[in-house]
Amino acid sequence: MAWPTKPSATMQVPRRAEPYVTDAMKAAWTKDVLPKYATKLGCLMPILHDVQHAYRHVPYQAQLEIAQFLGIAPSDVLDTVSFYDEFTVEQRGVVTIGVCHSIACEQCGCGSTKLIERVREKLGLLPGETTDDGQVTLITMDCLGSCDTAPVALFNETLHENLTPEAFDRLVEQAAHAKAGGHH
Amino acid sequence: MPTSPDFKPTPVLTKRIPEDRSKRSTVSYDQYVATGGYKTLEKAIGMQPAEIVELVKGAVLRGRGGAGFPAGLKWSFLPPADGGPRYLCINCDEAEPGTFKDRLLVDFDPHLVLEGIAIAAYACQMQTAYFFIRGEYHHQAKVFKKAIEEAYANGVFGKQGLLRGASKFAVDVVLHRSAGAYICGEETALLEAVEGKRGWPRVKPPFPAVKGLFGRPTIINNVETLAAVVPILESGVDAWKKLGVESTFPGAMPSYGTKLMGVSGHVNRPNVYELELGIPLRTLVEKHCGGMRNGKKFKAAIAGGVSMGILGTDQYDAPMDFDIGRKFDVLGLGTACPTVFDEDTDMVAVARNISRFFKAESCGQCTPCREGSGWLLKLLTRIERGDGTTQDLDMLLEVAGSMGLTPGTTICGLADGNNWAVRTIVNKFRPEFERRVKPRFVPVYVSAAAGR
Numbered sequence: 295m296a297w298p299t300k301p302s303a304t305m306q307v308p309r310r311a312e313p314y315v316t317d318a319m320k321a322a323w324t325k326d327v328l329p330k331y332a333t334k335l336g337c338l339m340p341i342l343h344d345v346q347h348a349y350r351h352v353p354y355q356a357q358l359e360i361a362q363f364l365g366i367a368p369s370d371v372l373d374t375v376s377f378y379d380e381f382t383v384e385q386r387g388v389v390t391i392g393v394c395h396s397i398a399c400e401q402c403g404c405g406s407t408k409l410i411e412r413v414r415e416k417l418g419l420l421p422g423e424t425t426d427d428g429q430v431t432l433i434t435m436d437c438l439g440s441c442d443t444a445p446v447a448l449f450n451e452t453l454h455e456n457l458t459p460e461a462f463d464r465l466v467e468q469a470a471h472a473k474a475g476g477h478h
Numbered sequence: 479m480p481t482s483p484d485f486k487p488t489p490v491l492t493k494r495i496p497e498d499r500s501k502r503s504t505v506s507y508d509q510y511v512a513t514g515g516y517k518t519l520e521k522a523i524g525m526q527p528a529e530i531v532e533l534v535k536g537a538v539l540r541g542r543g544g545a546g547f548p549a550g551l552k553w554s555f556l557p558p559a560d561g562g563p564r565y566l567c568i569n570c571d572e573a574e575p576g577t578f579k580d581r582l583l584v585d586f587d588p589h590l591v592l593e594g595i596a597i598a599a600y601a602c603q604m605q606t607a608y609f610f611i612r613g614e615y616h617h618q619a620k621v622f623k624k625a626i627e628e629a630y631a632n633g634v635f636g637k638q639g640l641l642r643g644a645s646k647f648a649v650d651v652v653l654h655r656s657a658g659a660y661i662c663g664e665e666t667a668l669l670e671a672v673e674g675k676r677g678w679p680r681v682k683p684p685f686p687a688v689k690g691l692f693g694r695p696t697i698i699n700n701v702e703t704l705a706a707v708v709p710i711l712e713s714g715v716d717a718w719k720k721l722g723v724e725s726t727f728p729g730a731m732p733s734y735g736t737k738l739m740g741v742s743g744h745v746n747r748p749n750v751y752e753l754e755l756g757i758p759l760r761t762l763v764e765k766h767c768g769g770m771r772n773g774k775k776f777k778a779a780i781a782g783g784v785s786m787g788i789l790g791t792d793q794y795d796a797p798m799d800f801d802i803g804r805k806f807d808v809l810g811l812g813t814a815c816p817t818v819f820d821e822d823t824d825m826v827a828v829a830r831n832i833s834r835f836f837k838a839e840s841c842g843q844c845t846p847c848r849e850g851s852g853w854l855l856k857l858l859t860r861i862e863r864g865d866g867t868t869q870d871l872d873m874l875l876e877v878a879g880s881m882g883l884t885p886g887t888t889i890c891g892l893a894d895g896n897n898w899a900v901r902t903i904v905n906k907f908r909p910e911f912e913r914r915v916k917p918r919f920v921p922v923y924v925s926a927a928a929g930r
């Protein structure tokens with residue numbers, strides 16, 4: 295989260311010809327999202343979730359397209375994207391490994407520090423980094439609401455509990471070979 | 479008046495959820511109805527909305543999200559309905575480290591939560607309920623979405639009015655997923671997040687009951703708070719008040735009812751237990767959690783989420799009720815989810831871990847919180863490494879003590895959490911910190927010319 299410096303107004307947005315926001319997305323949002331919120335800006339978070347989920351990031355071009363779809367300022371989109379950890383401008387790997395490093399996970403079982411160290415040994419990643427082939431991203435996360443089964447880690451959307459170094463190694467190994475689109 | 483509880487589990491909220499993890503599964507709409515579900519909503523819509531508010535007020539149902547503010551009283555702050563929209567926001571952000579209780583209800587008995595939502599929405603005449611769930615609860619969001627769909631399909635919610643039109647009052651429930659920001663659990667930051675903005679807490683007043691979501695009257699309640707409305711209406715206020723304890727301070731608010739207590743850390747059976755408020759932490763750990771792990775001794779426990787500060791080695795008998803803050807020098811009961819540490823735990827590391835959390839999650843609006851959290855982390859990291867000095871300890875306490883709503887320097891309570899966590903750990907385990915720091919020698923230069 296926190297307070298990143300935002301790119302200046304003069305920055306060049308990299309563009310591709312094909313839009314990120316597809317007609318199918320727009321149709322789904324018109325039907326399912328727009329009726330649920332009193333303002334256009336209110337519809338932003340569910341839309342950002344969809345885009346992040348589809349492309350594993352919300353590039354600047356997509357932010358402009360979303361702004362245009364909702365009829366709001368691009369800076370409002372940027373403001374929200376930059377605030378929430380789950381929305382990223384850089385593309386995440388096919389599998390994002392999110393190791394909880396809050397208090398119970400750090401202090402219980404083998405401990406999160408050891409798990410993070412394992413990913414560094416196996417894939418050469420520090421928290422926040424993605425492998426060069428775009429396959430795996432490692433992030434540290436705060437309390438995942440599963441402290442009674444600490445330590446835990448999210449592999450994309452699946453939570454793995456009571457992790458041992460061996461079980462974790464196997465998951466990291468699978469992550470390194472997982473196919474895009476398939477859920478871990 | 480509560481009887482003196484013997485602290486046997488009293489399932490009120492977890493009637494349908496076994497304590498044994500392997501036996502748990504999500505209660506479907508049909509199973510919920512077959513076990514008496516939505517009967518209480520039926521009863522509620524036969525009553526006047528104001529009657530329900532009075533009942534909940536009478537039960538002194540204190541908020542389960544951390545602050546312990548009585549729900550009925552909060553509801554009574556709503557202005558009279560003016561025909562415009564009014565909102566209910568259900569706080570399922572549950573991002574406070576150590577806390578994992580709301581998840582149990584959402585995972586396994588989502589219709590209990592939905593019934594509570596429907597009753598609250600009717601009682602306060604709020605047409606739309608936003609169920610605000612943290613982004614990391616992927617599985618829970620799916621479970622709850624399915625439960626909402628089931629409830630719509632069976633006419634609990636929707637245009638026709640509550641319970642297939644039994645009441646003309648129509649309620650809609652919207653699932654709103656957050657995206658990884660602890661601060662959005664703070665009620666006004668939550669409102670900003672639902673409005674699509676960055677989660678910056680608002681300056682109060684105006685309070686949300688008067689001017690909340692989209693500028694309209696809004697009530698924000700925790701998941702467990704709303705779930706508790708169901709047994710209160712079902713079994714009556716007197717049955718509820720038999721559970722829990724009175725305050726031992728004259729005239730102070732009681733701690734009635736049961737509470738979900740998620741115990742984590744160095745205990746044999748970490749889990750969520752539903753127990754009466756007032757149970758001593760020792761009983762909770764020794765009797766329900768199978769004692770400390772590996773036969774180790776109790777050293778400390780975070781009271782109920784890292785924001786609340788720490789209970790020291792001599793505070794193992796602290797009763798888990800809303801008096802805990804005043805009696806044991808912690809911020810409060812919080813979420814009543816203690817994280818328990820054994821004798822081998824390094825308290826400097828605990829303090830460093832917690833201050834890292836607050837530094838990462840400060841939203842950055844208030845200077846004492848944004849800058850102070852960074853300083854606390856720097857100092858604690860230095861002390862953990864062995865490079866700290868005695869002066870750093872004093873500086874820790876000074877910086878921590880200057881942050882928060884209580885010293886009056888910030889907009890929201892996140893900074894108080896940081897303040898209390900760091901101060902209570904340093905104060906209650908001071909010798910451990912002192913062993914880790916070097917004395918700071920102040921060089922004294924004696925001039926040869928002195929006195930000449």
Ligand SMILES: Cc1cc2nc3c(=O)[nH]c(=O)nc-3n(C[C@H](O)[C@H](O)[C@H](O)COP(=O)(O)O)c2cc1C
Pocket residue numbers: 540541542543544545546547549569570571572573574660661662663664665666698699700701703704890891892
């Ligand atoms: C930094 C911060 C984080 C909070 N996080 C949560 C949370 O995750 N869940 C929650 O229910 N309340 C949380 N709260 C408390 C809410 O602001 C609010 O008091 C609560 O949701 C009201 O519901 P209740 O009265 O039913 O407890 C948080 C407060 C602060 C200051």
Ligand code: SF4
Pocket residue numbers: 661678679839840841842843844845847848888889890891892893
């Ligand atoms: S106290 Fe901290 S988290 Fe709360 S509003 Fe201020 S800067 Fe943000």
Ligand code: FES
Pocket residue numbers: 394395396397398399400436437438439440441444445446575576577
């Ligand atoms: S501390 Fe890791 S899940 Fe709570």
